[in-house]
Amino acid sequence: MKFIHTADLHIGKFVNEFSMLKDQEYILNQMIDIIEEEQADGLIIAGDIYDRSIPPAEAVSVLDNFLSRLVDKGIRIFMISGNHDSPERIGFAKSIVEEKGLYIAGTYDGNARSITLQDKYGNLNIHLLPFVKPAVVKYYLQEDKIEDYHHSVEAMIKKFDIVENERNILLTHYFITSGATIPEISDSESVISVGGVDNVDASVFEGYDYVALGHIHRPQIIGGSHIRYAGSPIKYSFSEVHHKKSVTVIELKEKGKVDIRTRELTPIHNMRKIKGNLKELMSEDIIKEADVNDYIQATLTDADEIMDPIGTLRSVYPNTMQVIIEKNIKNNENVVAFEKIKNRSTIDIYEEFYQSVTGQEFDEKRYEVMKEIIEEASGEEV
Ligand SMILES: [Mn+2]
Incomplete structure (x- = not known):
C-alpha cells in the first residue's frame, strides 16, 4: 500500500504580511498531481493543517476543495490536528466524513483512534495521535507520572495495543529527539522550548513501521529512517531558503519491508536573499540572475541614507518582503x-x-x- 506523507500546511498563513493562500493552493494542486502519478492509496497530513485555531474563511475553502477532490478520486485521507490547529474545529463532522474515507483525529478523549486497512500482505493499522498537551492526557488517562510530553505520548501510544506481526503506521505532531540528537529547526515553527520539557524521545515509537511526523518544517528523519518529518510544503521563513521542500512517498509491502523516498515540490515563488548596495541590486546583471517575482529579502550595504528603499526594490522585485539595512557600524x-x-x-x-x-x-x-x-x-x- 502506498501513501503520500505531508504536514504543516499552515493554510491561511501570512509570511511578512504576504498571504500565502495562492502559493498554498498551487502546491496542493501539485500534491494532487503527485498522488495521481504515484497512484497512491492514501494521503497522510500530520498536523498544522491551518495556521491558526480560527482559520479565515478563504483558508477553509482551500482545504475543503483540496480534500473534496481527493475524496472524489477515492483517495483515503488521514489527518490529525497540530499545535496550531483547534482540535474541535479540525475534528468537525469527523464521523460523517469517515464514510467517505476521510479519517480525522482532532480532539483526544483518552481513546486511541486506529484504522485498519487490508491488502494482499494482510492488515495495516494506522494510528492517529493528534497534538495533545500533557495536562489533557493526564486528565483522561488518570496517570500520575504524566508530567511532560515524553511520558504523555508514551502513555497514549500504549493505548494502541500494537499488533507486532502486522504493519503499523503512526501519525503524530511533536518535537521528537533521539538521545542527544535534536531536529534542525527553522524560524517558522513557533517551537517554544528546545532541549527541554517539550521533547519526546523517538524510543516511544518502537513497533511502528513508519512514523509520519509533523511540527518541524525542514524534511528530515530523526531516530531512524522510518521516523520522518515531511516538512512544510512551502518555505515559511527566510531561514528556509536552502530547504528542499517535498512530500514523502511510503510504500509498505510485507511486514518489515518499507520503501521511503521523496518527491520534490516546486513553489510558484521561491524565497531568496540578495545582498549589496541598492545600485548593484537594481543592476541588469543581478536582476537577470533569477526570477524577479521571488520572495526577496534584500540586505542593503549602502553607506548613505536611501529614500524609500523598499519602494525602489519593489519596482523591480514586486515581492520584496524584507529590507535589512546593514551599516558598517564601527564599535x-x-x-x-x-x-x-x-x-x-x-x-x-x-x-x-x-x-x-x-x-x-x-x-x-x-x-x-x-x-x-x-x-x-x-x-x-x-
Ligand atoms: Mn507547523
Missing part, C-alpha cells in the same frame, strides 16, 4: 564624551559621527552639503 570606542565635544563646531562633530557610523571618509562633497544644511538650520555661517 563604540570612538564615541566621544560630551566634555570633549562641547567646544567643537557642529560640522566637526558631524564629521566624526559620520566616520564612526559608516567607517568612510567625510569627503569634500559631503562637507559642502552638510555645511549648507547646518547654515540653513542655525542661521549662522559655518
Whole structure:
C-alpha cells in the first residue's frame, strides 16, 4: 500500500504580511498531481493543517476543495490536528466524513483512534495521535507520572495495543529527539522550548513501521529512517531558503519491508536573499540572475541614507518582503564624551559621527552639503 506523507500546511498563513493562500493552493494542486502519478492509496497530513485555531474563511475553502477532490478520486485521507490547529474545529463532522474515507483525529478523549486497512500482505493499522498537551492526557488517562510530553505520548501510544506481526503506521505532531540528537529547526515553527520539557524521545515509537511526523518544517528523519518529518510544503521563513521542500512517498509491502523516498515540490515563488548596495541590486546583471517575482529579502550595504528603499526594490522585485539595512557600524570606542565635544563646531562633530557610523571618509562633497544644511538650520555661517 502506498501513501503520500505531508504536514504543516499552515493554510491561511501570512509570511511578512504576504498571504500565502495562492502559493498554498498551487502546491496542493501539485500534491494532487503527485498522488495521481504515484497512484497512491492514501494521503497522510500530520498536523498544522491551518495556521491558526480560527482559520479565515478563504483558508477553509482551500482545504475543503483540496480534500473534496481527493475524496472524489477515492483517495483515503488521514489527518490529525497540530499545535496550531483547534482540535474541535479540525475534528468537525469527523464521523460523517469517515464514510467517505476521510479519517480525522482532532480532539483526544483518552481513546486511541486506529484504522485498519487490508491488502494482499494482510492488515495495516494506522494510528492517529493528534497534538495533545500533557495536562489533557493526564486528565483522561488518570496517570500520575504524566508530567511532560515524553511520558504523555508514551502513555497514549500504549493505548494502541500494537499488533507486532502486522504493519503499523503512526501519525503524530511533536518535537521528537533521539538521545542527544535534536531536529534542525527553522524560524517558522513557533517551537517554544528546545532541549527541554517539550521533547519526546523517538524510543516511544518502537513497533511502528513508519512514523509520519509533523511540527518541524525542514524534511528530515530523526531516530531512524522510518521516523520522518515531511516538512512544510512551502518555505515559511527566510531561514528556509536552502530547504528542499517535498512530500514523502511510503510504500509498505510485507511486514518489515518499507520503501521511503521523496518527491520534490516546486513553489510558484521561491524565497531568496540578495545582498549589496541598492545600485548593484537594481543592476541588469543581478536582476537577470533569477526570477524577479521571488520572495526577496534584500540586505542593503549602502553607506548613505536611501529614500524609500523598499519602494525602489519593489519596482523591480514586486515581492520584496524584507529590507535589512546593514551599516558598517564601527564599535563604540570612538564615541566621544560630551566634555570633549562641547567646544567643537557642529560640522566637526558631524564629521566624526559620520566616520564612526559608516567607517568612510567625510569627503569634500559631503562637507559642502552638510555645511549648507547646518547654515540653513542655525542661521549662522559655518
Ligand atoms: Mn507547523
